[in-house]
Amino acid sequence: MYDFLLLVHVLSAFALLGATAALWAIVLATRPARPLLSPVTAALLLRPTTIVVIVGTLGTLVFGVWLAIYLDEYQLWDGWIVASLVLWLVGTITGERSGREYNAAGTTGDPVDASRLWKRGNVLSVISTVAVVAVLVLMIYKPGA
Amino acid sequence: MPVAAIRADEINFPLLIHVFGAMVLVGVLFVASLALVLAWRRSGEGAVTLTRFGFWSILAGALPAYVVMRIGAEWTASEEFGDSDPDLAWLGIGYVIADLGALILLISIVLSVIGLRRARPDAADGSTLGRIVGLAAVLLLVAYLVATWAMTSKPT
Numbered sequence: 001m002y003d004f005l006l007l008v009h010v011l012s013a014f015a016l017l018g019a020t021a022a023l024w025a026i027v028l029a030t031r032p033a034r035p036l037l038s039p040v041t042a043a044l045l046l047r048p049t050t051i052v053v054i055v056g057t058l059g060t061l062v063f064g065v066w067l068a069i070y071l072d073e074y075q076l077w078d079g080w081i082v083a084s085l086v087l088w089l090v091g092t093i094t095g096e097r098s099g100r101e102y103n104a105a106g107t108t109g110d111p112v113d114a115s116r117l118w119k120r121g122n123v124l125s126v127i128s129t130v131a132v133v134a135v136l137v138l139m140i141y142k143p144g145a
Numbered sequence: 146m147p148v149a150a151i152r153a154d155e156i157n158f159p160l161l162i163h164v165f166g167a168m169v170l171v172g173v174l175f176v177a178s179l180a181l182v183l184a185w186r187r188s189g190e191g192a193v194t195l196t197r198f199g200f201w202s203i204l205a206g207a208l209p210a211y212v213v214m215r216i217g218a219e220w221t222a223s224e225e226f227g228d229s230d231p232d233l234a235w236l237g238i239g240y241v242i243a244d245l246g247a248l249i250l251l252i253s254i255v256l257s258v259i260g261l262r263r264a265r266p267d268a269a270d271g272s273t274l275g276r277i278v279g280l281a282a283v284l285l286l287v288a289y290l291v292a293t294w295a296m297t298s299k300p301t
Binding site: 019 | 160168197202
C-alpha cells in the first residue's frame with residue numbers, strides 16, 4: 001500500500017511540476033511582442049496541459065495527505081507538512097488567477113491591454129511556480145522529520 | 146507499518162536537482178509531443194506553427210533539463226554509494242533508460258534542427274520529421290514513466 005501511495009503521489013508531483021514547465025513554454029511562445037503561437041493554436045495546447053495541472057494538483061494533495069495519515073512517523077500537523085499545504089494553496093490560487101489573466105490577454109483586442117494582462121499573468125505564474133518548487137524542496141528535505 | 150525513507154542530509158540537494166530536472170524534462174517532452182501530435186491532424190499554417198513549437202521545445206527545453214537531471218543523478222549516486230558498485234535493479238533500470246533516452250533525445254534534437262529549417266506550409270519534410278520527433282517524445286515520456294516507477298518503488 002505504501003509503495004502504491006508513494007508512486008501515485010510522486011507521479012502527481014511530476015504531472016503538476018511537469019505541466020507547470022509546459023505552461024511556461026506555452027506562455028513564452030505567446031508573448032504579445034513576438035508570438036510564436038496564435039491564441040487559437042495556444043488554446044489547443046492549453047486545454048490538455050491545464051487538465052494535467054488539475055490532476056497533478058489534486059493528486060499531490062489527496063495522496064500526500066493519505067501518506068501522512070498512513071505513516072506513523074508523520075502527522076498532518078508537522079511543521080513541514082503544514083507549510084507544504086499552505087504553499088500548495090498559494091500555488092493553486094495564484095496559478096488559477098494567472099490563467100484568468102492570460103485568458104483575458106488573449107481575448108482583449110487592445111495590444112497595450114493584452115501586454116499588461118500578460119505581464120500580470122507572468123507575475124502570478126512566477127509566484128505559483130516558486131510556491132510549487134518550494135513544496136518540492138520541503139518534500140525532499142522534510143525539515144524537522 | 147512501513148518506514149518512510151529519511152535520507153542523509155548530503156543526498157538531499159543532489160536529489161532535488163535530479164528530481165527537478167526530471168520533472169522539467171517530462172513537462173517539456175509532454176508539451177512537445179502534444180504539439181507535434183496535434184500538428185499531424187492539421188495542415189497549413191496551424192500545422193507548421195505547432196511543429197515549429199514542438200521542435201523549439203525539444204531544442205531549448207529538453208536538452209538543458211536532461212543535463213540537469215543526469216548531473217543530479219550521478220551526484221546523488223556518488224553521495225549515496227560512493228565508489229562501491231551497489232548492483233541494484235532499480236538503479237540499473239534508471240541508467241539504461243537515461244542512456245537510451247539520451248540517444249533518442251540526441252537524434253530528436255538533430256531532427257528538430259533540420260525540421261526547423263524545413264518547416265514551411267508547402268514542405269512535406271518538416272511534417273515527416275515532426276511525426277518522427279513526436280513519436281520519439283511519446284516514447285521517451287513512457288520510458289521516463291517506467292523510470293519514475295523504478296526510482297519510487299525500487300524493485301529488487
